[in-house]
Amino acid sequence: MEPTIKIFENDQEIADYLVHYLSRVISPDNFFHLCLSGGNTPKSIFSLISNVKKPVIPWKNVVFYWGDERCVSPDHPDSNYLMAKNSLIDKLDIREECIFRIMGESNPEIEKERYGKIIQLNTNGVFDLVFLGLGTDGHTASIFPNQMRILESKKACAIAIHPDTGQIRITITGNIINKSNQVIFLVTGSEKSGIIYDIVNKTGDWIKYPASHVHPEKGNVIWLLDKKAGSML
Ligand code: 6PG
Numbered sequence: 001m002e003p004t005i006k007i008f009e010n011d012q013e014i015a016d017y018l019v020h021y022l023s024r025v026i027s028p029d030n031f032f033h034l035c036l037s038g039g040n041t042p043k044s045i046f047s048l049i050s051n052v053k054k055p056v057i058p059w060k061n062v063v064f065y066w067g068d069e070r071c072v073s074p075d076h077p078d079s080n081y082l083m084a085k086n087s088l089i090d091k092l093d094i095r096e097e098c099i100f101r102i103m104g105e106s107n108p109e110i111e112k113e114r115y116g117k118i119i120q121l122n123t124n125g126v127f128d129l130v131f132l133g134l135g136t137d138g139h140t141a142s143i144f145p146n147q148m149r150i151l152e153s154k155k156a157c158a159i160a161i162h163p164d165t166g167q168i169r170i171t172i173t174g175n176i177i178n179k180s181n182q183v184i185f186l187v188t189g190s191e192k193s194g195i196i197y198d199i200v201n202k203t204g205d206w207i208k209y210p211a212s213h214v215h216p217e218k219g220n221v222i223w224l225l226d227k228k229a230g231s232m233l
Contacts, residue, residue, distance in 0.1 A: 007230035015048035023055035037131040038080030050091035068142035068171035069102035116156035127180040138209025142171035188226040197232040
């Protein structure tokens with residue numbers, strides 16, 4: 001199924017679209033298992049989402065997870081949990097029992113198993129929505145081009161190593177990403193325009209990029225881009 005690509009002027013327009021989307025898909029009667037992306041891109045988008053009051057989103061039904069985490073403490077500036085806590089979660093009335101962070105401070109071998117069990121127990125391995133970012137090398141979550149085996153892993157979570165910094169990370173696998181009900185890429189900035197072009201058009205080294213292998217079994221991928229990231233499409 002072809003991806004849905006939407007290009008917006010700026011983060012505010014992306015946030016406005018997402019608020020309307022979330023208000024439609026999150027039911028006031030059921031839990032909604034939402035897996036957050038990390039890095040810098042979501043920071044402003046998450047913050048803008050938390051400021052929008054209409055349409056109303058039943059946030060009390062949302063259960064928060066992370067697609068990946070750096071193996072650092074939850075108060076470390078690199079923490080994806082801290083980023084989402086500061087930009088989104090602390091601004092909403094979210095109960096602690098609805099927040100399942102990856103414990104970056106724990107032993108990675110133990111944590112990947114613990115978090116995988118949580119995903120299986122809470123969602124049966126199927127997130128309602130997974131937000132993903134895109135690295136300039138085509139990685140997504142913390143699945144890097146030199147660790148493509150994580151795409152095919154039958155496990156829910158894996159240990160990854162950032163190829164440049166050597167930073168150890170815990171990530172959900174391609175197996176979990178592609179079992180989700182919906183995947184939305186949030187990508188902004190001109191430095192991502194070339195790799196988006198290659199992924200969408202299947203040109204250049206597209207097949208070597210983990211993000212090219214995001215094909216949810218149930219639906220299509222939605223790309224929400226700002227005009228800089230989408231400038232080559
Ligand atoms: C992470 C992310 C990673 C990120 C991309 C884009 O932990 O870094 O999960 O996949 O989404 O690297 O990062 P930026 O948004 O900072 O460009």
